[in-house]
Amino acid sequence: MKLVIVESPAKAKKIAEFLDDSWHVEACRGHIRDLPETELGVEVAQDFRPQYVVLPGKGNLVRRLVRAMRRAEEIYLATDPDREGEAIAWHLLQLAGDLDDKPVHRARFTAITRDAIRSALAYPAPLNADLVAAQSARRVVDRLVGYLVSPLASQALDGRFSAGRVQSAALRLVVEREREIADFQPQTAWTLSVQLATQQAPQSFEARLVQVKGEKRRFSQRQPLDQLAERLATAQFWVGSTRRVMRSQSAPPPFTTASLQQAASATLGLSPERTMTIAQMLYEQGWITYPRTDGVQVATEAQSAARDLIVERYGTDYLPPEPPRYVNRVINAQEAHEAIRPTDVHLLPEHLLPDENAEEDAEEVSDKGDAARLYRLIWRRFVASQMTPALIAHTRAVIYAGKRIGQPFPLAFHARGRIQLWEGHRRLYGETETEENSDALLPQLKDNQLLTRLGHRVDEHISRPPQRYSEASLIAALEQRGIGRPATYAGMVATIQARGYVLREGQQLRPTPDGERLADFLTTHFDRLFASDATALLEAQLDQVAAGKLTRSALLESFWDEFQPRLAQVAQRITESRSSEAKSQPLVLHPIAEPTADEATP
């Protein structure tokens, strides 16, 4: 018997279908060992040795897996092909103990198709110890930061507070945004627009003043524009130049976890947490691929199925000559899984709509309704991602106004038009309407053509403060900076709310006073640790460990050399201010000076 171990039980079931009786497939359900929850669990002086323990509640599962590994003739560790998956495979081996000379392989695949599975099992590889070391370094850094800074923050702020590489960076974004809003000074700008028409075409168009006597101008008051507008009554208008540019707008890539959470929030009003609950259900029932992913790549089988469906349902005009290839732009992407897509495009969203005749209680119907809507969103986005680009013609005209053509007292206006020549993927997955309609159609214009002025308008534009984050847009901001992972996004935005650092009002997130105090404490004393690029810098080092160019010890030592003195300094400040001040006085902490550039560079 040959044994395959994967993480997800749903995956195990599917893979078993592809293999014959000589194979046995088991699932380990994610991590099986970790640092103990109740203590630090890292022996700093012993090369940062982690003290791993079997995760609570997983004892029976681990015993079962170990028994299966001992019995098997050959073992294929097929945990996810990323840093965490490599570590899980290593933990499995550690727990299994002595396996004699039994062949042990590491199998890696990113799509659950018959071909992908068979070829992964036919061409296995050894375990990558460097990747395991990188995971261990990641884990230890997170533990040291979380378990050493949290108590300090609690002491200093006299309450129960927590800090972590991810949650504190998230909190900081929310707090910084709130301050930008508080400090915001609205700017008023006035604009002058004229409505114009040609002799030939019936419909009018609008042009906005941009230059006066050859100089670009912005107006913060109304009065000068009113004066200019008066003179327009006797002016002539003519076309200076026109330019037409064709732009093709590529289809959006299929969904990842973060982009699905964004879209489900924007179009269906679902929270990231609810989106993930429903997506997990759809995954377990075989409707969609794995829902926790940062990959935008798609199995070739799925691409050709989508191409068949596009021809059948929409026609060859919507089919690009080659299937599009999407490239990941996310910093910390591991791409262990495909993009989120229907497992079978021929399962149409209509098939999942709730049966109207069935009698069910309201909650169940709304669950099914949300599931159907989410599936429809995923289906449309995926099929659209395989369609042709949309084609849009942008026209820009410069219009002059003066006493007579060729003798301007010269005012220059800009008019813009936009025509969609081909809808392409937008047939299935459109943009938001507002942007689309803001630029109207322009009539045919020739250079030096005279125009009729129909009227004018002077408008006030007041700049708006930045928007508060929503749960989904905060996740997008974190993803963009490489902070957090698909499996943790939804939980993390729930955590900072549950801890009382952030409040949600409708869709908007705003910090609480406690949240601001915590963020200020962390920024003052541990600025670089929780800066928004700290994770990216750590990731770059972890990549080096994974590539064998940096050792785990070197990474952790250089981290500790910077972190530990800072920690000690802050702890000392806290005890000093505790003892030097009367008990009734609030604790005031003075910032520690940043090291100079010389000290900072090793």
Added chain:
DNA sequence: CAGTGAGCGAGCTTCCGCTTGACTT
């Protein structure tokens, strides 16, 4: 003699990341 400090032990917290059920509200 009263206040302070050192030293010790108990109790209570805390991180990120991977996966699903078995619980309670």
